[in-house]
Amino acid sequence: MAVPFSDLQAIAPSAVIELFQLELNTAQHGVNETYYFHAGANADNNADIIWNGQAYLAFPIEATEFEYTGTGSLPRPKLLISNIFGTITGLILSLPNGLEGAKVTRIRTLARYIDGVNFPGDTNPFGTPDPTAEFPREIYYVDRKAGENRDVIQFELAAAFDLVGVRAPKRQCISNMCQWIYRGSECGYTGDAYFDFNDNAVNSAGLDVCGKRLTSCELRFAQQRFSGAVTLGSNIITLDKDASFSTGDPVTGFGLPAGTTVVSTSGSAITVSQNATASSNVTTTGTIQSNFTQIVVASAVGLAVGMTVTGNYLEPNTQITAISGTTLTLSTPVDLTQFLVAATSFLGATDLFASPGKETNKVWALSGYAFAVGQYISSDYLPLSARARITSLGTFDLWRILSLNITYVQSLATPITWTVYNTSAIPSATYSFTATDSNYTFRESASIPYGSYPGVGTYFT
Numbered sequence: 001m002a003v004p005f006s007d008l009q010a011i012a013p014s015a016v017i018e019l020f021q022l023e024l025n026t027a028q029h030g031v032n033e034t035y036y037f038h039a040g041a042n043a044d045n046n047a048d049i050i051w052n053g054q055a056y057l058a059f060p061i062e063a064t065e066f067e068y069t070g071t072g073s074l075p076r077p078k079l080l081i082s083n084i085f086g087t088i089t090g091l092i093l094s095l096p097n098g099l100e101g102a103k104v105t106r107i108r109t110l111a112r113y114i115d116g117v118n119f120p121g122d123t124n125p126f127g128t129p130d131p132t133a134e135f136p137r138e139i140y141y142v143d144r145k146a147g148e149n150r151d152v153i154q155f156e157l158a159a160a161f162d163l164v165g166v167r168a169p170k171r172q173c174i175s176n177m178c179q180w181i182y183r184g185s186e187c188g189y190t191g192d193a194y195f196d197f198n199d200n201a202v203n204s205a206g207l208d209v210c211g212k213r214l215t216s217c218e219l220r221f222a223q224q225r226f227s228g229a230v231t232l233g234s235n236i237i238t239l240d241k242d243a244s245f246s247t248g249d250p251v252t253g254f255g256l257p258a259g260t261t262v263v264s265t266s267g268s269a270i271t272v273s274q275n276a277t278a279s280s281n282v283t284t285t286g287t288i289q290s291n292f293t294q295i296v297v298a299s300a301v302g303l304a305v306g307m308t309v310t311g312n313y314l315e316p317n318t319q320i321t322a323i324s325g326t327t328l329t330l331s332t333p334v335d336l337t338q339f340l341v342a343a344t345s346f347l348g349a350t351d352l353f354a355s356p357g358k359e360t361n362k363v364w365a366l367s368g369y370a371f372a373v374g375q376y377i378s379s380d381y382l383p384l385s386a387r388a389r390i391t392s393l394g395t396f397d398l399w400r401i402l403s404l405n406i407t408y409v410q411s412l413a414t415p416i417t418w419t420v421y422n423t424s425a426i427p428s429a430t431y432s433f434t435a436t437d438s439n440y441t442f443r444e445s446a447s448i449p450y451g452s453y454p455g456v457g458t459y460f461t
Contacts, residue, residue, distance in 0.1 A: 007110055014111035014126040017049065018063070019056045023103040029095045039063065050115040051107070052131035060084075066106065066138065077140060077157045079104070088153045092145075099142045104157055106138040178217060182210035188449055189220050191246030193265065201244035203266060217448050219244075224442045228270075229280035229435075230255040232302040235263075237270040237440055245270065245442050253440035254280060255304065262442070278304035282433040288313060288426045289327075290374075292334040292387075295431065300326050303433055311431035313338055319436065337384060340376055340421040347415040363418060376421040384421075 007013055022035040038049050040058040048055045060082035066075055081088050092098050112127030113134075119125060140157035147154040180187040187210075194208040195201055199215055202208065210216050218224075228239040230253075237251070245251075249262040251270070255278040263271040279302030286297035295309070300323055309318045315332040322329040348363050363377070371393055378384040 007112070017051070017109050017111055017114055019049065019051055019107040019109075020061075020063070021103075021105040021107070022099075023105070024095070024099075025101070025103070028097055028101040029099075031095075037061065047118075050117045051109070053115065063106070074159045076143070077106075078146065079155045079157065081153050081155070083148070083151060083153045086150070089148065092153075098145065099155065100144060102142045104140045104142060106140070108135040109133060178210070178212045178214075182212075191220060191249075193220060193244040193246040193249075195219055195244060201242045201265070201267075203244070214448075220246075221443075221446060221448045223444055223446050225439050226442070227438045228253070228268075228440045229438065230276035230278070232277065232279045233275050235272050235275050237272060239268040239270060239440070242267045243270070249443050251440055251442045252444055254278065254435040254437055256440075278302055278307075278435075280435040280438060282307075283430060284433075285428055286311075286328070286431045287428045288334050288339075290423055290426070292336045292339075293330055295328045295330065297326050297328060297431065300328065303328070304435075306436055307433045308436055309431055309433055312429040313426075314431075320433070333387075336376070336387065336423075339424050339426055340384070341424050343375060343420045343422045344370065345417055345419045348418050371420060374423075376423070377418055378421075379416055379418045381416065390420075 017038070019036070019038045022037070024031050024033045024035075026032045036054055036056045037059040038056045039061050048057055050056075062080040064078050064080070066077045068075055083089055110126075110133070112124060113130045114124065115129050115131075116122045116124045140159060143156050143158035145153065146156045178187075183189050192205070193201075194203065194205055195211070195216065196207055197209045197211045199211050199213070199219055210220075224243070224245070226239045226241070226243055228237045230237055232255070237253075237256075244265050245262045247262060247264065251260050251262055251272060252258075255276040256272065257274045257277060260272050260274045263273055265271070282302045284297050284299050286295040288295055297303075303320065303323060305320050305323060307320050309320060309328070309330065313334050314330070315335065317332070319331040320328050321331045371390060373390050373392060375390045376384065377388050377390060378386070382388055
């Protein structure tokens with residue numbers, strides 16, 4: 001916790017204890033070591049001070065100019081250290097770059113919170129020790145040696161932002177330029193998808209070089225989509241261009257079972273963990289059926305619901321909606337007018353006065369015409385596109401009744417001309433079946449990890 005304000009506002013607050021930590025680092029000083037010391041002026045003794053179990057050595061030192069001002073400039077404290085016997089000079093000479101860059105931490109607390117071992121009987125007479133009760137720590141770095149003689153050495157400290165050659169932010173962000181070491185701990189990439197400097201897929205780790213661009217990062221981490229094709233029973237996806245993916249990358253697309261992953265990559269051929277359940281492209285012969293909504297093919301091997309069908313007599317964008325053996329149901333019926341031949345015409349009218357329970361989808365005609373169940377029928381009031389067919393025949397008062405597979409026919413009191421059609425033979429033809437979507441998605445929903453690019457990436461805890 002922070003030091004309570006009430007302690008500072010007391011009539012007789014306990015003394016403020018000032019402690020220092022001097023940290024050397026291996027990169028600048030060749031050693032990783034920390035020194036603990038205090039000036040000894042506030043504790044009214046010349047012994048070490050124990051704080052949170054750590055001994056702080058009493059040392060002849062004077063620390064000044066820690067005050068903050070309202071001018072906007074940061075303080076540059078001074079440390080004046082006794083150099084009797086050349087102790088500090090010897091320390092400086094033992095370091096390759098002197099003390100410059102060493103971290104200095106100023107710690108302040110109250111006497112009532114320091115460890116009881118500092119007092120007779122190991123009991124703090126001012127209060128209960130609390131190693132968390134302290135003022136906010138102040139951190140500075142040794143900027144330069146301001147003076148040295150046989151008696152004293154003076155160092156000038158500076159805040160992290162105030163050091164020569166240091167800028168904020170510490171790391172400069174450059175648009176579309178990654179600064180991480182490729183495959184280092186910050187980069188985090190460990191996959192076996194390989195690319196050269198220009199982001200071209202290569203098949204060797206020896207040729208693997210990161211281009212340091214956002215596109216380079218996306219190729220290795222983010223979701224990728226490529227056009228390709230599969231064949232029933234094969235575990236190879238053939239892409240339309242060379243690519244590279246890491247072992248275990250998930251992949252989804254036409255003909256692939258759920259949970260399929262990448263096993264290996266060789267140019268445009270991607271080996272995956274499961275065999276395809278359909279083929280992206282199939283060509284086979286087939287015959288349109290008399291219902292004009294189905295095709296019976298020679299073989300349905302490799303076909304799947306949703307594939308696009310092209311060939312003679314079919315409407316554009318026709319797809320498979322169901323497969324039963326070798327019978328395929330189409331999404332769009334075939335235009336039947338291509339296969340109908342007019343058989344006869346006659347005068348007739350619809351049933352105008354239907355009694356209760358009597359069907360209204362009937363046409364009356366004079367007897368004597370050679371009608372047959374299954375023939376198509378039309379008039380100016382019932383277009384051929386309605387696909388009306390004769391479903392039954394009967395006689396009533398010398399009139400012939402034609403039952404149609406429609407729910408309503410406009411009633412006319414005056415007979416009109418009707419035409420009856422026979423279905424001509426439907427020839428067999430070659431039909432091509434293709435996957436509606438030829439794209440294969442690798443690492444679906446994956447994203448670039450939080451990293452070097454400003455504003456790009458996802459941070460994971």
